[in-house]
Amino acid sequence: MKDMNELPGDILDLIAYKKYEELSPIEKQLVDQHLSADAYDEYTQIVAAFQELDDSLPAPQVSNRLPEAKPSLVRQLFTYRIPAYQAVAATVIALFLFYLGTANPSIVEGAVVSHTDSTIAPNAGGPVGIETQTVGTPLSEDNYPEELVFNL
């Protein structure tokens, strides 16, 4: 039997699950080189007692205590949940606006025409919008600034 400060890893493994009498001849030979059969069995009993103790200790329950992982921002964007009525309402509003824009184009055109009128002919009278555009001094021959008049 060798006198040493450490045991081979194989013996340290065997101690955990085999009594001396359960060892194969090769394993016994290995153990005999380092320990007596009694010493080996003592270590086996110590480890078995420790494992019994370890098993009897109340371990925290393995449960679903972990929350869901936070998904990435992009993933959050694509998996964001909204109530069905909101989705339906948004669709209806979008369709309505699209209908307004395509089915009655005169509304849009009229607005442009009105604006054009107000710019070109501010004194022509017309839609309400024109009045807001005609603020300032109207230019006519009588009150046209003299410094801007060039006599050619």
Next chain:
Amino acid sequence: MNSQTTTESDETLMVRFREKNDRKAFDLVYNRHFSSLCKYLSWLTQERDTAADIAQNIFLKLLEQPTLFDPTRNFKVWLFSSAKNQWKNELRNRSNHAAHLQELAVPSSTFDAGTDQRAERLTAVLEAVKTLNETHREVFVLKYSNNLSIQEISQVCQLPEGTVKSRLFNALQQLKSQLKPAKHQKA
């Protein structure tokens, strides 16, 4: 496939979780190792609540940042090393570490002892394990509670394999000498 009985390695499962965001794979790894990690930390910290908190924190971090674990490494080694490091950080933040070490790791009354004789035997083992110094207790627990190989323990503890073996042998010798008088008393 029943994920609870899969034989896939921890590393494979973590790759699945990391690349495909497969939460079932993560849960399987969690279920495999949470209790074991708590036990290791209980022996290490001597405080069961702290042990559970640290174990929980490690899995939470991993859940939120799967890239923390490099799949080319051994998962168990990574897990136990992370736990140990977190405990060291915890200790640094404590001024009353010495007082904590005086606490019982696990009060004798807490384990499911069954008969009086068994309770007496388990209490003796518990007291003997508590007499081991921290370094010896750690390798002993990693080996015989968590079933890590010598190589894995050497990686977790950052020690040469020879040192791990000698510490294990020393721990066994100390436990033997602690428990022998009790045997003789019984006889």
